[in-house]
Amino acid sequence: xxxxxxxxxxxxxxxxxxxxxxxxxxxxxxxxxxxxxxxxxxxxxxxxxxx
Numbered sequence: 001x002x003x004x005x006x007x008x009x010x011x012x013x014x015x016x017x018x019x020x021x022x023x024x025x026x027x028x029x030x031x032x033x034x035x036x037x038x039x040x041x042x043x044x045x046x047x048x049x050x051x
Contacts, residue, residue: 005038013051022047 012020023046024031032047040047 002034002038005034009038009049009051018051020049020051022049 009020020040022031022035022040024035026045032042035047035049036042038049040049
């Protein structure tokens with residue numbers, strides 16, 4: 001899953017996207033861990049990453 005997401009991030013950056021958001025349910029600890037591993041930072045209950 002993480003490899004596919006990294007490819008998606010690379011593609012979105014090539015399209016000019018500068019920031020990504022992930023809306024992850026509060027109790028979904030596996031998804032929170034995955035997105036943290038991918039460089040997302042928690043901010044007001046949402047995860048975001050700058051490309």
